[in-house]
Amino acid sequence: MKNLAQVVTIAGIDSSGGAGANADLKTFQNQMVYAASIITGLTAQNTYGVQAILPTSAHFIAEQFNSVFDDLDIKAAKTGALFDLATAQAVITGLEKNSVKNLVVDPVMVAKGGAKLLADEAINLIKDNLFPLAELITPNLTEAAVLLGQEIETDADMVEALHLLQAMGATNVLIKGGHGKGNIISDALLTKDGQVIYYKAPRIDTKRTHGTGDTLSAYIAAGLAKGKSLEVIMPTAKEFMNRAIGDGIKIGHGHGPLNHWVNG
Numbered sequence: 001m002k003n004l005a006q007v008v009t010i011a012g013i014d015s016s017g018g019a020g021a022n023a024d025l026k027t028f029q030n031q032m033v034y035a036a037s038i039i040t041g042l043t044a045q046n047t048y049g050v051q052a053i054l055p056t057s058a059h060f061i062a063e064q065f066n067s068v069f070d071d072l073d074i075k076a077a078k079t080g081a082l083f084d085l086a087t088a089q090a091v092i093t094g095l096e097k098n099s100v101k102n103l104v105v106d107p108v109m110v111a112k113g114g115a116k117l118l119a120d121e122a123i124n125l126i127k128d129n130l131f132p133l134a135e136l137i138t139p140n141l142t143e144a145a146v147l148l149g150q151e152i153e154t155d156a157d158m159v160e161a162l163h164l165l166q167a168m169g170a171t172n173v174l175i176k177g178g179h180g181k182g183n184i185i186s187d188a189l190l191t192k193d194g195q196v197i198y199y200k201a202p203r204i205d206t207k208r209t210h211g212t213g214d215t216l217s218a219y220i221a222a223g224l225a226k227g228k229s230l231e232v233i234m235p236t237a238k239e240f241m242n243r244a245i246g247d248g249i250k251i252g253h254g255h256g257p258l259n260h261w262v263n264g
């Protein structure tokens with residue numbers, strides 16, 4: 001019998017299949033880990049944007065946590081869109097109750113099309129109570145700026161932001177540079193030992209970037225579930241992202257999804 005590492009995504013459904021839990025599950029399948037899902041909400045969404053949102057009730061979040069953790073042997077988890085205060089609080093309670101290890105927190109705030117995926121009133125809760133549970137947090141540049149209340153423009157700003165975010169309690173911090181300017185995208189990791197590692201890649205000229213952040217954080221969670229370190233996971237994660245973005249698939253008419261069939 002095959003023994004697969006088991007992971008859970010705690011995220012929202014994208015009806016068009018490109019982002020959120022849908023992207024996570026495809027990435028987990030690519031990475032040969034067994035994937036469970038705790039669904040934080042439903043979105044009526046396509047490659048143009050988000051048309052409607054239905055957050056999951058706090059009670060039903062708790063039921064899903066019980067069902068998954070009473071049975072499966074979860075080695076890593078990731079969170080995506082948490083939508084509102086009650087949902088976010090229920091997720092934090094579930095993570096604490098089950099002492100979830102190897103947690104990757106993607107602090108999703110706004111979808112590519114501009115829709116809000118996290119209520120403003122939930123931001124402090126996430127900083128104070130979710131980040132301290134995380135092995136890694138993965139804000140993009142915009143999210144990092146909102147979390148800190150300051151802009152990130154220079155390399156020095158980036159290093160300062162990494163340290164300020166780590167001080168909120170996450171073990172490691174990755175700021176993703178996809179929303180930056182220029183032809184080279186620079187992601188920056190601050191490790192638990194205080195080392196700053198940059199991952200630079202040419203910007204692929206495409207609008208098919210729906211679900212990039214979800215895919216990256218799921219890839220990292222899969223690696224952690226297999227017992228790998230972040231330093232080992234990150235270079236292969238970036239190669240995977242380049243292939244999944246670069247080898248595009250023709251779906252939808254707006255910001256299309258990635259190709260999750262590329263080699264892992």
Ligand SMILES: Nc1ncnc2c1ncn2[C@@H]1O[C@H](COP(=O)(O)OP(=O)(O)OP(=O)(O)O)[C@@H](O)[C@H]1O
Pocket residue numbers: 019108111112139140141176177178179185186187201202203204205206209210211212213214216238241242245
């Ligand atoms: N056009 C691109 N070319 C190459 N790599 C990219 C491109 N866009 C994003 N990436 C990479 O994809 C990963 C996700 O970064 P990004 O900044 O897009 O996250 P995100 O904004 O959270 O994603 P999302 O908008 O899906 O939530 C990073 O490793 C980033 O470098």
Ligand SMILES: Cc1ncc(COP(=O)(O)O)c(N)n1
Pocket residue numbers: 011012013014019020021043045080081108110111112113117209210211212213214
């Ligand atoms: C349910 C859900 N979760 C996350 C995202 C973020 O992805 P993106 O920023 O690429 O739209 C999304 N659009 N929908």
